[in-house]
Structures are given as C-alpha cells and as structure tokens.
Amino acid sequence: MIERLQSIDRRIIYVLLILVIALALLKPIGLPVKVGPMTKSMYDAVDALPAGSVLWIGMDFNQSSKAEQYPMLSVILDHAFRKNVKVVSFAMWPNGGQIFDQLAAPVAKKYNKQDGVDYLNIGYKPGGSVALRAMVTDINTAAAGVDQNGKPLASTPLGQQVKKLSKDYVGFIVDIAAGDPGTTDYLNYVSTPEKIPMATAVVNVSVPGEMPYVQSGQYKGLMGGLRGAAEYEILARAPGKAASGMDSQSLGAALIVLFIIFGNVGYLASRGKK
Amino acid sequence: MGANIFDPANLTGAIITLAVLSFLIKDNPVFDLFQHGFVGLYFAYSIGLTYHSYIRPTIVDDIVKKGHYSYVIPVILGLLVYFMFVPSMNWIARYPMSFWVGYGAGYILAFQPGTLMPQIYNTFIRFYGKATFLDNLNAILLFIGVITALAYFFFTVRKQGTAVGLAAETGRWVIMIALGAAFGSTVLYRITLFVGRMQFLLGDWLGLLK
Numbered sequence: 001m002i003e004r005l006q007s008i009d010r011r012i013i014y015v016l017l018i019l020v021i022a023l024a025l026l027k028p029i030g031l032p033v034k035v036g037p038m039t040k041s042m043y044d045a046v047d048a049l050p051a052g053s054v055l056w057i058g059m060d061f062n063q064s065s066k067a068e069q070y071p072m073l074s075v076i077l078d079h080a081f082r083k084n085v086k087v088v089s090f091a092m093w094p095n096g097g098q099i100f101d102q103l104a105a106p107v108a109k110k111y112n113k114q115d116g117v118d119y120l121n122i123g124y125k126p127g128g129s130v131a132l133r134a135m136v137t138d139i140n141t142a143a144a145g146v147d148q149n150g151k152p153l154a155s156t157p158l159g160q161q162v163k164k165l166s167k168d169y170v171g172f173i174v175d176i177a178a179g180d181p182g183t184t185d186y187l188n189y190v191s192t193p194e195k196i197p198m199a200t201a202v203v204n205v206s207v208p209g210e211m212p213y214v215q216s217g218q219y220k221g222l223m224g225g226l227r228g229a230a231e232y233e234i235l236a237r238a239p240g241k242a243a244s245g246m247d248s249q250s251l252g253a254a255l256i257v258l259f260i261i262f263g264n265v266g267y268l269a270s271r272g273k274k
Numbered sequence: 275m276g277a278n279i280f281d282p283a284n285l286t287g288a289i290i291t292l293a294v295l296s297f298l299i300k301d302n303p304v305f306d307l308f309q310h311g312f313v314g315l316y317f318a319y320s321i322g323l324t325y326h327s328y329i330r331p332t333i334v335d336d337i338v339k340k341g342h343y344s345y346v347i348p349v350i351l352g353l354l355v356y357f358m359f360v361p362s363m364n365w366i367a368r369y370p371m372s373f374w375v376g377y378g379a380g381y382i383l384a385f386q387p388g389t390l391m392p393q394i395y396n397t398f399i400r401f402y403g404k405a406t407f408l409d410n411l412n413a414i415l416l417f418i419g420v421i422t423a424l425a426y427f428f429f430t431v432r433k434q435g436t437a438v439g440l441a442a443e444t445g446r447w448v449i450m451i452a453l454g455a456a457f458g459s460t461v462l463y464r465i466t467l468f469v470g471r472m473q474f475l476l477g478d479w480l481g482l483l484k
Binding site: 018026065068094124126130184187188189193205206212213217218241245253256 | 298299323327328331381382385386388389392393395396452455456459460461462463465466467468469470471472473476477482483
C-alpha cells in the first residue's frame with residue numbers, strides 16, 4: 001500500500017497544486033517574509049544614491065519571466081523615483097525596451113516624472129555585450145543616436161547629461177536579468193573595469209550561480225526571484241504583486257516537498273519488500 | 275480589480291494559457307495548435323528582428339545611404355559562412371569562424387581575469403579577519419568545497435585508497451548538494467511562473483483578486 005505513494009497520478013498533484021495556489025491568491029494567509037541580507041544590501045545601495053544621481057537599469061529579460069521580474073522593475077523604479085534618482089535603462093534583450101516603457105509609465109505618473117528628463121529608455125540595441133561595452137565609450141554612438149522610440153538622445157536633457165556608461169555619469173547599476181546576455185556581461189565589461197558598483201536582480205534559477213559574486217563583494221546585493229522582489233517591496237514600503245504572490249509560492253513549494261517525501265517513503269517501502 | 279473577461283488582449287491571453295495548461299491532462303490537438311502557432315510566431319518574429327536589427331541598419335542605412343563601404347568586408351566575411359553548404363568548398367567557411375573565435379577569445383581574455391581573480395581571492399581571504407564564528411565556519415566549508423570539488427575532476431591520478439580519492443568522494447557530495455540547490459531553485463522558479471499565470475487568470479482576466 002505505502003509503495004503506491006511513489007506512483008501517484010501526476011494529474012492529482014497538478015490539481016492539488018492549482019487549488020493550493022489559487023486559494024492562496026484568493027484568500028492570502030500572510031505568511032511572514034523575512035528580509036534577507038542580499039536584498040537588504042541592494043536596497044541600501046540604491047537608497048544611498050543622492051538625489052539627481054543616475055541609476056542604470058539593465059533590461060535583460062522578456063515576458064517569460066514576467067511573474068518574477070516585472071515586480072522587480074516596478075519596485076526599483078518606485079524606490080528610485082521616490083528618492084529623485086534619475087534612471088537610464090538599456091536592453092540587451094529585444095523586448096526589454098518595450099517592457100520598460102510599459103512598467104515605467106504608471107510609476108512615473110505616480111511621482112510626476114518625465115520621460116527624457118527624469119528617466120531615459122535607451123531601449124534595445126543589438127550586439128549584446130559588444131553594444132554594452134560600446135556604451136562605455138559613447139552612449140550616443142552605441143545607441144545609433146536614438147532611444148527606444150526613435151527620439152534623438154541629444155534632444156533630451158538626460159540624454160545630454162549621461163554621455164557614457166562610466167563612473168563619471170552613472171552612480172549605480174542594477175541589471176535585471178533572466179539569462180545571457182545579462183549580469184555577467186555587466187560584471188565583466190562594465191562594473192569591474194569601470195569600477196561602477198552594481199547589483200543584480202535575477203530569476204530564482206540563477207540565484208545559486210550568482211551568489212558567489214555577492215559573497216566576494218563584486219555585487220553590492222542581489223534580488224533573487226519572487227522572494228527577493230517581495231523582500232524589496234517590504235523594504236521600499238511599496239507592496240505589489242511579488243508580496244501578494246509569496247503565499248502561493250511558499251504553499252506550492254511546500255506541497256511539492258510533501259510529494260517528494262511521499263515518493264521517497266514509497267520507494268523505501270518498496271525496497272524493503274524486495 | 276474589475277473583471278475584463280471580454281477585453282481582447284486578456285481573452286486571447288487566457289485562451290492561450292488554458293490551451294497550454296491543457297497539456298497537463300494529456301497531449302491534445304488544442305495544445306498542439308497553440309504550440310505550433312507559438313513556434314511559427316517566434317520564428318517569424320526572429321526573422322523580422324534580425325532584419326530590422328542587423329541587416330537593414332548595416333546594409334541599407336550604413337553602406338547604401340551613409341556610404342560606409344568598409345562595412346562590406348564584415349558582410350562578405352559573414353556570407354562566407356554559407357560555403358559550409360558546398361561540400362567541395364566548405365573549407366572557406368572556416369575563415370570567418372576562425373576570425374570569430376580569435377576575436378571572441380581575445381575579447382573575453384581582455385576582461386574576464388578582472389572578474390575571476392576576486393573569486394579566487396575570496397575563496398581564501400575570508401579565513402582570517404573580523405568575522406563571527408559562523409562566518410569562519412562558512413569560509414572553511416567554502417574552502418573545503420572548492421578544493422574537493424576540483425579534486426573530483428582529477429581523472430589522471432590514482433584515487434583508490436589515497437587522500438585524493440577521499441577528497442574526490444567528498445567533492446562528489448559537494449557537487450550533488452550544489453546541483454540539489456540548483457534543482458530546488460528551478461522548481462521554485464517554475465512555481466513562480468505558474469503563480470504569475472494564475473495571477474493573470476484570476477486577477478487580470480476574471481477580476482477575482484483585490
């Protein structure tokens with residue numbers, strides 16, 4: 001009987017998972033979320049930027065990681081705009097520029113910030129790390145002179161102000177990345193050689209690979225997955241979709257752990273019989 | 275949040291999401307339709323993106339309109355790759371490939387040591403300094419983990435009954451723990467993706483979430 005635990009119909013697991021996640025969204029129970037040191041140090045680094053300084057946001061993800069990375073961008077923008085920090089964004093992923101426009105608009109409206117004055121969306125430029133490295137020399141040339149929507153960079157106050165991706169113009173870098181090209185390109189070609197401090201906001205699956213760079217101090221912090229976004233929302237006092245999704249994620253994960261235990265108990269029982 | 279059930283964008287998103295999730299029950303024609311549709315759409319998008327991002331700006335704008343004729347050289351170099359489809363002349367395709375490999379290796383070697391050195395340094399430096407007991411324990415475990423994981427890949431030395439063998443066996447466990455952490459993160463990521471879809475279905479589409 002117990003050995004049947006290792007062959008539970010997968011559809012039963014799916015149904016239970018759907019129910020648990022849906023119920024947790026409909027009736028949140030408010031499981032506590034403790035802020036971790038990596039998110040805290042990233043928040044502190046952004047918080048320490050003086051008003052008027054420039055935060056560079058790398059938009060290296062697309063819609064496939066929407067659940068984790070849309071809340072990350074929203075909360076960072078909220079934090080930066082509240083602190084009157086100017087934001088410049090650049091995308092090595094084709095959809096990054098569009099996503100920035102989509103998410104920046106409501107936050108900019110909330111804080112009465114203007115496109116081209118308080119934030120600038122350089123948008124997607126092809127070439128990956130080569131285009132990124134070219135930004136270090138001259139943003140205008142590397143971006144073919146125009147922003148995400150074809151507007152000349154030189155026609156905007158922020159485009160005139162931020163000429164290079166260098167320490168003289170940019171105070172801090174946050175790369176929101178879901179893969180390659182992404183965070184390691186910023187680390188290799190910009191942050192390390194140009195000595196610009198940076199942090200990263202990555203999908204959950206990338207967290208183990210990026211953690212050594214936090215421990216070595218090469219990243220000033222790390223926002224990892226939905227959990228990291230929820231922690232940042234708590235710190236920034238800007239609750240959003242990440243915090244509201246944490247109950248579902250935690251209970252969903254607990255259910256999967258439970259079925260892994262069931263499977264192992266079933267396996268051990270069947271081995272004992274043999 | 276109000277319901278937007280018949281909003282075209284939400285309705286399309288909901289139908290596609292449910293069609294894809296129908297695979298959880300079993301493979302079916304509706305899932306196949308949307309799977310093939312997605313592949314076709316992505317392929318067409320990639321062609322359009324490549325044309326508008328690389329081909330048009332280089333050939334039409336830079337070479338033809340602006341007269342940057344030196345750009346013809348990389349274009350020709352790129353086109354030489356297609357000689358790989360001509361069996362008698364496929365050696366020509368090796369020239370652009372060797373150029374790219376050489377350029378890529380030089381580019382990476384120019385920058386990567388600056389990033390990698392702190393990683394090596396950090397493996398050892400935390401052994402002393404102002405640290406708590408847990409910091410020191412973490413540093414010792416990190417050191418043991420790095421050395422034993424490397425020892426696992428010493429395939430040219432005798433391991434049976436030697437210190438290297440013991441280190442390699444420990445390294446095998448360290449690698450398994452690391453892979454376990456990576457697997458756990460992947461599972462959590464997939465759950466989050468599903469939570470995102472449920473937030474869309476229950477919130478954006480049906481308007482059931484506050």
